[in-house]
Amino acid sequence: MKGFTHFMTGIAIATCFGLAVRASVDQMSQIIILGGIFGYLPDFLDFQVSRFLVDFDYEVDPTLERNIDPQRIADMFVEAIHKARDSGKETKIKFNTMKMGADTWRQYGIMVDADNKRIVVKVGPLVTTGKTPLPGTEPKGDEAIGVAYYNANLIHTYEAWTYADIMSGPDYSIIPEKDGSLRLDFIAWHRKWSHSITAGLAFAPLGVLLYLGLTAAFAGEWVINIEMTMTAFMICLYGYWIHVIVDQFGVMGSNLFPPFTKKRSKGLGLFHSGLSIANFGTNWISVAVILYNLNYWATERTFTTNLFKYFGITTVIPLVALALIRYFWLRHEEKGKAHHDATEGELDYMEKMDEMMEYGSGRNV
Amino acid sequence: MNFYLLCILVAIAGTLVAAVISCILPGLHVYNVMGFVVLFYLPVMDSIEPFLMLMFLAGMVTGFGLLFTISSQYFSAPDDTTAFYFMPTQKYLMDGRGHESAMLAGIGGLIGIFGLVLVLPFSMHFLQMLRELVSPHTHWLLGSIMAFLLISEWPREYGRGKIHLFSIGKEHISLLDSGRIPPILKILLLEKRINLGNNAALSKPRSYEWEILDGRRLIIIHRISEKNAEAGMELMVLMRTSKWIRIGEAYKSKAAGWLTFGLASWLGMLVFFKTLVPPERAFQTLMPVFVGLFSVSAIILALISKVKIPKQHLAKSYDIKGVTIAQSGGSGFLSGMFAAFVPAVTPGISATLGGNATGLRDDKVFIITGGVNRVVYYVGALCLFLLPLLHLRRGGMAINVNLFFVPQTVEQYLIITAAVAICGFIAFILLLFTSKFIAKVVEKFSYQTLNLIVLFIVMSIIFLMTGFMGLMLMLVAAMIGLVPVMWNSRRLNLLAVILVPIWLNMAGVGAQIAELLGLV
Structure with missing residues (x-):
C-alpha cells in the first residue's frame, strides 16, 4: 500500500480510542497523530533507512x-x-x-x-x-x-x-x-524485519517516549498520566500492526515474527500494493472509520445511527458501486484484446516495483 | 436592465479583469488583487450594490482559477497552488508543449466547475454535519498533515556513495593486473587520510574493476570500457563510502526539506505575531511572504538557469482518455474540496495528499488534477461561503467578501452558481486563445528579460502595497524559497509558513511558542 494509505489507517486506528479522541477535544492533545506516524513507520524503516545500510x-x-x-x-x-x-x-x-x-x-x-x-x-x-x-x-x-x-x-x-x-x-x-x-x-531488504509483529512491539515504546517528551516540552514539566501513556502505547502498537496486517492483503507478505522466523510468508494476494482502487478504497474506509469514531466518542453526537447501517451506506454501497464501474470499464477497454492473468510471481514483482516507485523515486513537490 | 442579467455581466467583467491581471501581472495572487479591489470598494459601498461587487469578485476568482495557468505555464511564476504541478508543466514547456499543458489544466478547471455546480447544491446537509463533526478536531488534522509531509519526503540517493579521487594513467594497468597497488595511488590515498597498510592487496580483478578492502572503506578502481577508450586511457578511482556516510549523503535533501519547513515556520510565526508592514495594510501581510516564497524564488532560479524556451507546438487535440478525466476529476475534486473546507490547507498540499491517496502518477493526470483542484479550491471556497446552511468562511475570498456582504438566500447562491458556470466557460475560451497567442510569441522573447520584467513588476507592487518592510520580508521569503530548489527537496515544505502558526494557534500554544521565539 502507499505510504499515505498506511498513515490514514494508523489515524483511523487511533480514533478507536475514546480517551484519545476526547483528549484531542478537551485538552487539544495531538496524540492521534502518533497512529499515523506509526502506521507509516515500517515503510520508513525500509525505504528511508534499511536500503542505505545494505x-x-x-x-x-x-x-x-x-x-x-x-x-x-x-x-x-x-x-x-x-x-x-x-x-x-x-x-x-x-x-x-x-x-x-x-x-x-x-x-x-x-x-x-x-x-x-x-x-x-x-x-x-x-x-x-x-x-x-x-x-x-x-x-x-x-x-x-x-x-x-x-x-x-x-x-x-x-x-x-x-x-x-x-x-x-x-x-x-x-x-x-x-x-x-x-x-x-x-529488493530483499524490504519487509525483512520491519513489517512484523515483533518490530511493532519493539518500536511502540519509542512512540511512548516521543509522546511523553513532546507533552513535557509543551507543559514545561514531566506530566505522566498512566491512562494516556497506555493509550499512546496502544495507538503506536496498533498503528504499526495495522500496517503489517494491511500489507498481508497484497502478494508479497512479510516476515511476521523475526528473529523467530527468517523468511517472508506469502500475502493473501488480493491485490498489489500500488493498485489505485485498493489504495483509494482503503483510504475511503479509513475516513469512514475516523468520522464514525469522532461522532461516537463526542460528548454530543452529530448523528445517530447503528454501526451496520452507517458502514453500509458510507462504505459498502459506494465501494461496491466503484468496483463494479471499474470492472465493467476494464471489460469494455479490454474487449478484443488478448487477456493475460498475471502470475503470482508477476504480481509479487509488480508490488515491489510499485513500492520502489513510490519511495525510491517520485516528484519533487 | 434586468438585475440578474446585470449580475452576470458584472461577473463576466470580473473574469476579463482576471484575464488581464493573470497575463500582465504574473506572480500576483488573486487574493491580493481582491484585497486591493475591496480596499477601494469599501468607501463607496453605499453607492454600489454589495451583491454586484460580490458578482464581480466571483467572476474574477473564477477567471483567475483558470487563467492563472498562463503565467504559471509561460512566465514561470508559480504560486502556492501551482507548486504542485510545477514540474510537469515546466517539462511540457521545455518539450514545446506548453499550450497543451495549459489546456490540460484548463480542462481540469472546467471539470472542477462542472463538479461544483453539480455536486454542491446536494451536499448542504452533509457538509453542515461534517463541519460540526470535524471542527473540534482541526488542530490534530493539521498536525497530521504536517507530520505526513515531514516523514514522507524521501531521501535522494542515486547510486553508491562515491568520491571521485583522481584519474590515473594507462601505464598502471599492468601493475593492477598483477594484483599490486600502484604507489602513486597509495600516496594519493594517504593525502585523503587513508592508509592502506602493508597487507592491502587487490581483489581478484573482474572484467573492469579491482577492489581494495582496507577494513574501513572499499576502494574501487574502475577501468573505462576498452571499447570506448580513447588514446591515453584513464582509470577512475572511487571510494565506496561507509553505510553511515551513505545515509548522511542521502539525507542531505531530506534535511534541506526539514530546514525549509523550520525556516518557513519561523517566518510564519514572525508575520502572524509581529506587524511588519504598515498597520493600514496589515491585511496584506502574507502577500510579500507568498510572492517571495513561490514567485521570486522561481524567477531567481529562471534567471540563474539561463533557460531558453523552445519553439512551441500548438496541438490540435490533447489525447485525453475517459479514464484520465475520471481519475483526475475525482482526485482533484475531493482534494480541492478538502482544501476549501479545512483551514490553512492550500491546494498544493491537498493535491499531494489526493495523489497519494489515489496512487495516480501519470503526467497528464497530474496536470489535470492540478487544474481541477485549484478551481475547486478558489471557487469552492466562495460557494461554501454562500451555500445555505453552511456559510463557511475559508480562504481570502470569503474573508474579503464578508467585510461587506452577508449571505442570506438560496437565490443568491443559485445566481452565483450560474455566474460561475458562465464565467468558467468564458475563461476557458479566453485561455484557449491567450495560450495560443503566447505560445506563438514566447520563444521570440528572452526568458531572462521576461523574468526580469516580471521581477520588477512584482517588486514594485510589493513596495507600493507594503512598503520597505514588505520588500525586505519578500526578499527573506525568497531566500527561504530557494532552499528546496537548490537542494532538490520538496517545495511544499514552504507552506509551513501558514500551516504551523495556524496549527499552533488552534492547539492553543501559539502565543506560548511566539514568546519562546521572542516574538511577543
Missing part, C-alpha cells in the same frame, strides 16, 4: 562508463550468481541508474531467462524522470544487447524485464538454498 557485493555503475556496455552488465550479474553458488553465501547485486541530464536517464533492462540459463541486458532509450522515453535515443544492433550464460539452478518466479532507469536502481539478493539451488530475491 552493502552490495557487486554494483553495476554505468555512469562510470562513457557509453553503457550491456555485455559487461550481463557478465557481472553472472559473476555474482557464480559467486553465490561457489561460496554458499548470499550475494547482493545492485544496478545503479545512469543520469544523463537534468531530466534524462538512460534506461536499461535486465532479464533473467531461467529456462535458457542466461542473463540478457538490453540498453533502452533515454527517458525523462516521468519515465517517458525520448524517441530515437535507443542504441541499435549488437551494442544494445548483452547476453551471458550462468551455470546454476536459479529459482526466479518472474521471467521478465526489470528496468533500471530513474532515481535509485533495482537490486537482487542471490540466496543459496539447502538443496543447492539459488533463490533470486528482488
Whole structure:
C-alpha cells in the first residue's frame, strides 16, 4: 500500500480510542497523530533507512562508463550468481541508474531467462524522470544487447524485464538454498524485519517516549498520566500492526515474527500494493472509520445511527458501486484484446516495483 | 436592465479583469488583487450594490482559477497552488508543449466547475454535519498533515556513495593486473587520510574493476570500457563510502526539506505575531511572504538557469482518455474540496495528499488534477461561503467578501452558481486563445528579460502595497524559497509558513511558542 494509505489507517486506528479522541477535544492533545506516524513507520524503516545500510557485493555503475556496455552488465550479474553458488553465501547485486541530464536517464533492462540459463541486458532509450522515453535515443544492433550464460539452478518466479532507469536502481539478493539451488530475491531488504509483529512491539515504546517528551516540552514539566501513556502505547502498537496486517492483503507478505522466523510468508494476494482502487478504497474506509469514531466518542453526537447501517451506506454501497464501474470499464477497454492473468510471481514483482516507485523515486513537490 | 442579467455581466467583467491581471501581472495572487479591489470598494459601498461587487469578485476568482495557468505555464511564476504541478508543466514547456499543458489544466478547471455546480447544491446537509463533526478536531488534522509531509519526503540517493579521487594513467594497468597497488595511488590515498597498510592487496580483478578492502572503506578502481577508450586511457578511482556516510549523503535533501519547513515556520510565526508592514495594510501581510516564497524564488532560479524556451507546438487535440478525466476529476475534486473546507490547507498540499491517496502518477493526470483542484479550491471556497446552511468562511475570498456582504438566500447562491458556470466557460475560451497567442510569441522573447520584467513588476507592487518592510520580508521569503530548489527537496515544505502558526494557534500554544521565539 502507499505510504499515505498506511498513515490514514494508523489515524483511523487511533480514533478507536475514546480517551484519545476526547483528549484531542478537551485538552487539544495531538496524540492521534502518533497512529499515523506509526502506521507509516515500517515503510520508513525500509525505504528511508534499511536500503542505505545494505552493502552490495557487486554494483553495476554505468555512469562510470562513457557509453553503457550491456555485455559487461550481463557478465557481472553472472559473476555474482557464480559467486553465490561457489561460496554458499548470499550475494547482493545492485544496478545503479545512469543520469544523463537534468531530466534524462538512460534506461536499461535486465532479464533473467531461467529456462535458457542466461542473463540478457538490453540498453533502452533515454527517458525523462516521468519515465517517458525520448524517441530515437535507443542504441541499435549488437551494442544494445548483452547476453551471458550462468551455470546454476536459479529459482526466479518472474521471467521478465526489470528496468533500471530513474532515481535509485533495482537490486537482487542471490540466496543459496539447502538443496543447492539459488533463490533470486528482488529488493530483499524490504519487509525483512520491519513489517512484523515483533518490530511493532519493539518500536511502540519509542512512540511512548516521543509522546511523553513532546507533552513535557509543551507543559514545561514531566506530566505522566498512566491512562494516556497506555493509550499512546496502544495507538503506536496498533498503528504499526495495522500496517503489517494491511500489507498481508497484497502478494508479497512479510516476515511476521523475526528473529523467530527468517523468511517472508506469502500475502493473501488480493491485490498489489500500488493498485489505485485498493489504495483509494482503503483510504475511503479509513475516513469512514475516523468520522464514525469522532461522532461516537463526542460528548454530543452529530448523528445517530447503528454501526451496520452507517458502514453500509458510507462504505459498502459506494465501494461496491466503484468496483463494479471499474470492472465493467476494464471489460469494455479490454474487449478484443488478448487477456493475460498475471502470475503470482508477476504480481509479487509488480508490488515491489510499485513500492520502489513510490519511495525510491517520485516528484519533487 | 434586468438585475440578474446585470449580475452576470458584472461577473463576466470580473473574469476579463482576471484575464488581464493573470497575463500582465504574473506572480500576483488573486487574493491580493481582491484585497486591493475591496480596499477601494469599501468607501463607496453605499453607492454600489454589495451583491454586484460580490458578482464581480466571483467572476474574477473564477477567471483567475483558470487563467492563472498562463503565467504559471509561460512566465514561470508559480504560486502556492501551482507548486504542485510545477514540474510537469515546466517539462511540457521545455518539450514545446506548453499550450497543451495549459489546456490540460484548463480542462481540469472546467471539470472542477462542472463538479461544483453539480455536486454542491446536494451536499448542504452533509457538509453542515461534517463541519460540526470535524471542527473540534482541526488542530490534530493539521498536525497530521504536517507530520505526513515531514516523514514522507524521501531521501535522494542515486547510486553508491562515491568520491571521485583522481584519474590515473594507462601505464598502471599492468601493475593492477598483477594484483599490486600502484604507489602513486597509495600516496594519493594517504593525502585523503587513508592508509592502506602493508597487507592491502587487490581483489581478484573482474572484467573492469579491482577492489581494495582496507577494513574501513572499499576502494574501487574502475577501468573505462576498452571499447570506448580513447588514446591515453584513464582509470577512475572511487571510494565506496561507509553505510553511515551513505545515509548522511542521502539525507542531505531530506534535511534541506526539514530546514525549509523550520525556516518557513519561523517566518510564519514572525508575520502572524509581529506587524511588519504598515498597520493600514496589515491585511496584506502574507502577500510579500507568498510572492517571495513561490514567485521570486522561481524567477531567481529562471534567471540563474539561463533557460531558453523552445519553439512551441500548438496541438490540435490533447489525447485525453475517459479514464484520465475520471481519475483526475475525482482526485482533484475531493482534494480541492478538502482544501476549501479545512483551514490553512492550500491546494498544493491537498493535491499531494489526493495523489497519494489515489496512487495516480501519470503526467497528464497530474496536470489535470492540478487544474481541477485549484478551481475547486478558489471557487469552492466562495460557494461554501454562500451555500445555505453552511456559510463557511475559508480562504481570502470569503474573508474579503464578508467585510461587506452577508449571505442570506438560496437565490443568491443559485445566481452565483450560474455566474460561475458562465464565467468558467468564458475563461476557458479566453485561455484557449491567450495560450495560443503566447505560445506563438514566447520563444521570440528572452526568458531572462521576461523574468526580469516580471521581477520588477512584482517588486514594485510589493513596495507600493507594503512598503520597505514588505520588500525586505519578500526578499527573506525568497531566500527561504530557494532552499528546496537548490537542494532538490520538496517545495511544499514552504507552506509551513501558514500551516504551523495556524496549527499552533488552534492547539492553543501559539502565543506560548511566539514568546519562546521572542516574538511577543
